[in-house]
Amino acid sequence: MYKLDFNNPISVHFIGIGGISMSGLAELLHTNGFTITGSDWHESHITKHLESLGIRVVYGQHAENITNAIDLVVYTAAVKEDNPEYQAVLAAGIPLMDRAELLGQIMLQYRNAVAVSGTHGKTTTTSMLSLMMLEGNLDPTISVGGILDAIHGNMRIGHSGNFITEACEYTNSFLKFHPTSEIILNIEAEHLDFFRDLDDIRHSFRLFAKELPKDGNLVINGEIENWREIVSDLDCNIMTYGICKEPVDLTNPPKDYTYAAANVAFDEFGHGTYDLIRNGAFVTRIRLNVVGIHNVSNSLPAIALADTFGVSMEQIQSALLQFTGTERRFEHKGTVGGVEIIDDYAHHPTEIKATLTAAQKYPHRDLWCVFQPHTYSRTKLLFPDFVEALSLADKVVLADIYAAREADPGDISSEDLKNALTERGKEAYYFKSFDEIEAFLLQNLTNGDLLITMGAGDIVSVGEALLGA
Numbered sequence: 001m002y003k004l005d006f007n008n009p010i011s012v013h014f015i016g017i018g019g020i021s022m023s024g025l026a027e028l029l030h031t032n033g034f035t036i037t038g039s040d041w042h043e044s045h046i047t048k049h050l051e052s053l054g055i056r057v058v059y060g061q062h063a064e065n066i067t068n069a070i071d072l073v074v075y076t077a078a079v080k081e082d083n084p085e086y087q088a089v090l091a092a093g094i095p096l097m098d099r100a101e102l103l104g105q106i107m108l109q110y111r112n113a114v115a116v117s118g119t120h121g122k123t124t125t126t127s128m129l130s131l132m133m134l135e136g137n138l139d140p141t142i143s144v145g146g147i148l149d150a151i152h153g154n155m156r157i158g159h160s161g162n163f164i165t166e167a168c169e170y171t172n173s174f175l176k177f178h179p180t181s182e183i184i185l186n187i188e189a190e191h192l193d194f195f196r197d198l199d200d201i202r203h204s205f206r207l208f209a210k211e212l213p214k215d216g217n218l219v220i221n222g223e224i225e226n227w228r229e230i231v232s233d234l235d236c237n238i239m240t241y242g243i244c245k246e247p248v249d250l251t252n253p254p255k256d257y258t259y260a261a262a263n264v265a266f267d268e269f270g271h272g273t274y275d276l277i278r279n280g281a282f283v284t285r286i287r288l289n290v291v292g293i294h295n296v297s298n299s300l301p302a303i304a305l306a307d308t309f310g311v312s313m314e315q316i317q318s319a320l321l322q323f324t325g326t327e328r329r330f331e332h333k334g335t336v337g338g339v340e341i342i343d344d345y346a347h348h349p350t351e352i353k354a355t356l357t358a359a360q361k362y363p364h365r366d367l368w369c370v371f372q373p374h375t376y377s378r379t380k381l382l383f384p385d386f387v388e389a390l391s392l393a394d395k396v397v398l399a400d401i402y403a404a405r406e407a408d409p410g411d412i413s414s415e416d417l418k419n420a421l422t423e424r425g426k427e428a429y430y431f432k433s434f435d436e437i438e439a440f441l442l443q444n445l446t447n448g449d450l451l452i453t454m455g456a457g458d459i460v461s462v463g464e465a466l467l468g469a
Contacts (some may be wrong), residue, residue, distance in 0.1 A: 002096075003105070006032060010034060011034070011072070013073045014036065014038035015038070015085050016039070016075065017040050017047065017055075018040035018044050018046050020146065021166075022074070022076055023046045025102055025103060025106065025143070026038055027053065027157070028141070038058075039058045039059070039062075039085060041060065049153065061083060062085065070094055072094065072095050073089045073095070075098055077098065077173070103176070103177060104177045105178075107177055110141070111161030111162070111180070112161055112180055112181065112309070113163045113179050113181070114163065114164045114181045114182070114305065116165070116185070117166075117183060117184050119186050119187060120351050124290070124329055125298045126144045126145070126165070127144055128302035128319070129183075129305055130150070132311050132316050135315040138311070140163060141156060141162065142163075143166070144164075148327075149324075149326075167208070171194055172204050175208060179211060180212070180213060180217070181305060182219070184205060184221060185221055185297075186224060187201060187224055188350055189381075193406070202229070202230065212234065215236070216236040217239065218234065218239070222241060222258075223243070227240070239308075240257045240258050241297075242297075243262075244277070247263060250263075253282055255279070255280035257277075258278070258304065261274040261275070261300055266291075268363065269291065270292060270362045271288050272288045272296040273286065278307070283313060286303075286320065288323075290324060291358040291359075292330070294355075294357075295358075303316055306319075328460065329345060334467045336466055338448055339447065339466075340363075340450050341452075342450065342451070342452045342463075343454075344454050345455075345456055346454050347373070347454075349385035352390060359450060364448065364449060365446060366395055368451045369397070370437060370459060372399040372400070372455030372459035373402065373414055374402050374455055375401070376403065379414075379417070386417060390426075393426075394427070395428070395429075396418075396428040396429070397428075397431070397440065398417055398429065399437060399455075399462075400413075417430075418430040438465050438466060441466060
């Protein structure tokens with residue numbers, strides 16, 4: 001296994017440098033004196049930013065991009081073995097390292113390395129914790145899977161021993177990390193093109209938790225079914241969190257969780273407020289500037305770690321009020337003809353349910369969801385859950401499935417979702433092209449409606465087209 005020496009910077013080439021995580025890691029190495037080059041298929045605001053830093057980016061992935069001046073090549077899981085650059089690297093005998101291994105080696109350079117994991121909510125929770133640590137003057141280095149306005153991008157280079165990153169379970173990449181503190185937000189059936197089943201996923205999270213040292217911190221959602229199985233025999237500091245379902249008397253709060261949200265309420269825009277309970281004692285009333293019960297839950301583990309790191313409750317509350325979300329997480333895109341347009345990255349039934357439940361608390365006449373399913377395998381395996389979650393919208397418009405890394409198996413389609421929704425009595429539509437969707441929406445949206453474009457693909461362009469973006 002190739003080991004980077006941060007005291008001896010070398011030349012590193014990134015295949016797929018425009019990815020949200022890859023670009024951040026490239027910037028971090030560049031800042032530490034490494035010579036960085038990279039390739040991507042298309043120019044983007046991310047690649048333009050890298051170029052502005054002096055990083056050379058080439059467009060198109062070709063064998064001639066791999067030269068003898070390169071000492072190491074980093075690639076993502078999306079890069080297949082038939083990729084021309086990948087093949088050229090093998091032929092040249094240049095060391096290869098995947099993105100997760102690089103991130104793991106970077107974490108070793110920090111005294112306090114935080115990894116935020118879970119099937120959903122990683123970007124939001126990472127962002128919340130990042131703002132808390134910034135507010136607490138802890139000067140963290142941050143790698144987040146979305147664009148966070150407070151750091152003007154997805155990467156911040158700090159000058160302390162503190163590092164925060166997301167930890168994705170797909171292909172077990174997070175098992176290559178070296179965290180000193182972890183958050184486990186949830187464990188659900190996801191990425192079933194890689195994992196056998198939910199038990200297989202739980203096993204991976206168990207292995208992830210075991211990566212922690214004895215003096216490490218683990219914050220785990222106490223609402224995860226049989227969560228103790230995940231943490232059994234660990235000798236690190238374990239904290240749980242959860243939401244109290246019944247009204248709580250603050251003179252005698254429950255001790256079900258280390259950190260709990262009690263007496264949750266929402267304002268007219270769906271922003272949550274709650275009483276924070278720590279170790280069975282009332283601490284303060286917390287106010288959020290993001291919508292939904294899922295964000296109440298996301299805020300708790302961020303508070304737990306920030307509190308553990310010595311950030312004051314005043315600083316924590318200030319950070320939460322500053323946080324209005326990240327790009328593509330219930331992002332308000334604009335208003336046209338009296339119709340509010342929101343965009344959201346939700347692509348798993350649990351995420352869809354959380355987003356649409358939050359949207360129901362947002363002012364609207366009819367709630368429209370324009371959904372682009374992401375991958376054939378996920379759509380097929382979780383089909384009944386998708387139908388149930390999408391039923392929370394008043395009207396559903398479906399785009400074709402975004403294939404991502406998969407080939408069309410021919411046995412699942414967005415029209416199947418439309419038919420299932422129609423059978424449930426929902427008003428649902430399916431169109432083959434974005435142009436057809438946009439034309440239909442222009443004819444049918446009414447002043448006061450709320451439109452959410454939803455999915456992990458390129459469905460965001462529909463709302464932007466309606467706004468004239």
